Amino acid sequence: MASHKNYSQRDRKHLDADAFKSPENFETNNVNELMLKSFDDMKDKWREYCSYFRHYPDHFLDFTSSPDSKIQLYFYQRIYLRIMLRYRKVYLTATRGTSKSYLQNLAYILKCIFYPKTRLFICAPGKEQATKIVSEKLDEIFDHYPMLKSEVKDISLQKDYIRVIFHNGSRYDVVQMSDATRGGRRFGGAIEEIADKKFNGDVLNSVIIPLMANNRTSMSGSIDPNELHKSEIYITTAGTQQQFAFEKLREVYNEMMDGKSAFCIGNSYELPCLYEQLDIDFVEALKDSPTYSIMDFMREYESLWTGSSSDSLVSDEKLNKTRIVGVAEWEHCGSENIEYVLAYDVSRNEGDENALSCLVVYKITPKSNGNYIKEVVNIFSMEGQHSQLQAKFLKQKVNEFKASILVIDANGLGVSVVDNLVLDLDDGNPPYSVVNDDRYDKYQAENSIPMVFALKSQNKETRESDMINHFMQTFAKMDVGLLKSPHEGIKDLEKKTKHKIKDSDEISRLQIPYVLTDILCEEIMNLKYKQSGNDTKVERVSSRIKKDKFSALMYGLFWIHLKEQNNKIQPAFVSNVLDYLYIS
Structure with a gap:
């Protein structure tokens, strides 16, 4: 060379x-x-x-750069750049610090130079987002490779639009992911952040991809049979396997395996750290941080698509649509027709830092048909403690919410918590009685409160398989409301109270239920169901992610389901009694 x-x-x-x-x-x-x-x-x-x-586009950059160039491409960047110009479909799942957007924009600048009168585009969930990406990367590219800028005739930049016109008639611009883009013509396109939850896969298939219906005509006036027409480059961090982005990844992967012009590639944080593009100490600190989500780390820094696709417990789309509860509650709201149901999953004994007990607070509002509007208004999580301390904590929450029932996992270690709940612990905590297990009747005192529903998964009425099936049906119908994201929750709280929360400690405290809901959703997305005969079971995709919050949520949902079934039986029974009395 x-x-x-x-x-x-x-x-x-x-x-x-x-x-x-x-x-x-x-x-x-x-x-x-x-x-x-x-x-x-x-x-x-x-x-x-x-x-x-x-x-070999990287060799072109070497060939046209001065010896004192500000940049020298790393080995992996050269490979990525070659892939982007050699294959019709490319899907890159890469972590932060990989320079994936820089490489994609560099690839398209080179393609515009190499193929006269070509028309390429970039799109993202937001038009301004795409414009910002291109604008920033073009500044870097032209700073590193000044000769490339000499090929540019004009750059038009607005807040939500950018267009680069080359002397050879090529053009590179931003297109909007909406029906307004329908009818345009391009010869290739890059799709940024396809794993973003705001990304609309239907618009991509019906509007964006049809932009590339035609092939580029070469300068000779004919179609070059050796050219890779209709280029598609997908650039993203990892998401969940329930998303459209993963379906598209699987599509490109299958085409690659079939020997078509397609290439799937990706990398975790180790690669950019190897080239000092990412600080390994920073990444390791995030990984060890107790407040940073394991699922977020797996997606953002390990490039792992979390959850299960074909046998997922709940679809990602429907799970997100259930997050509609704006304001978390810390006590009974005061309304007489409102009931609160507490559901508790018991952790292992103290000493296991990963073992957490979880309490889910349901607010249920009766509907005319005997069912309830179900909303999760708070979540509490605590490390494994002595069963007596857990019992005192639960009684405190029952008092604060004036709960009508406490549904508790009475399997294994949960038995000892139930044993303490039925005792008279102190003056402020009278004993409870168990409403569904007469074996506890011998502990019942005159002041015992009928409060505990001791749930045992092996009992016929509360089989684990039935609870899992009901859980899946509930989310399929989106028949429960979960708390919104932390940011949205604080905004709704400020709107309700008409008070701006400025104290950072107070914001952190108020965000806890919303953050725990984020973790709950991650637990759900990490589960897949397994059918064995007539039984349904759940399995964790990643063993690093627990399922204590999922279990507590499932217990409460099933108890509410039993209560709804009972409500529908009672009116029929009363009607039959009245008919009998009237006839008599």
Whole structure:
């Protein structure tokens, strides 16, 4: 490969200046003839170079850069760049610090130069988002490779739009992911952050991809059969396997495995850390942080698509649509027709930092048909403690919410918590009685409160398989409301109270239920169901993610379901009694 030094020699880069000093060659026609003759002499070599650079774009950058260039591509960046120009469909799942957007924009700038009159686009969930990405990356690219900028005729930049026009008639711009884009024509496109939850897969399939219906016509006026038409490049961090983004990834992957012009590639944080593009200490600190989500780390830094797709417990879309509860509650709201149901999953004994007990607070509002509007208004989580301390904590929450029932996991270690709940612990905590297990009747005192529903998964009435099936049906119908994201929750709280919360400690405290709801959703997305005969079970995709919050949520949902069934039986029974009395 010729070096930059060879390329910059006068006989390689310019016509012989002496030829222009001769009076007989000074006329324009003579100069043009010399230029044409020079080009004719080099035509075969130019063809070879053009073909070579289309396959080795990184060598083109080396060839046209000065020795004191501000950037030298890393090995993996060279590989990624070659893939983007050699394959029709490319799907890159990469962590932060990989320079994935930089490489995609560099690839399309080069493609616009290599293929005259081509038209390429980029889109993202938000038009302003795409414009910002292109604008920032173009500044970096032209700073690193000044010769590329000399190929640009004009750049039009607005708040939500950017268009780059090249001297050879090529164009690169931002398109909007909406029906307004319908009818346009492009020859290739890049789709940024397809795993974003705001990304609309239907718009991509019905509006964006049809933009590339036609092939580029070469300068000879015909279609080049060797050109890769309709280029698609997908650039994203990982998401969940229930998303449209994962379906598209699987589509490109299957095409690659079938030998088509497609390539799936990705990397975790180790790669950019190896080249000091990412601080390994920062990443490790995030990984060990107790407040940073394991699922977020897996997606953002390990490039792992979390959850299960074909046998997922709940669809990602429907789970997100259930997050409609704006304001978390910390006590009974005061309304007489409102009931609160507490559901508790018991952790293992203290000492296991990963073992957490979880209390889910339901607010249920009766409907005319015997069912309830079900809302999760708070979640409490605590490390494994002595069963007596857990019992006191539960009694405190029963008092605060004036709960009508406490549904508790009475399997294994949960038995000891139930044993303490039925005791008279102190003056402020009278004993409870168990409403569904007469084996506890011998502990019942005169002041015992009928409060505990001791749930045992092996009992016929509360089989685990039935609870799992009901859980799946509930979310399929979106028949429960979960708390919104922390940011949205605080905004709704401020709107309700008409008070701006400025104290950071207070914000952190108020955000806890919303953060725990985020973790709850991650637990749900990490579960897949397994059918064994007539039994349904759940399995964790990643063993690092627990399911205590999911279990507590499931227990409460099932108890409410039993109560709804009972409500529908009672009116029929009363009606039969009244008919009997009337006839008599």
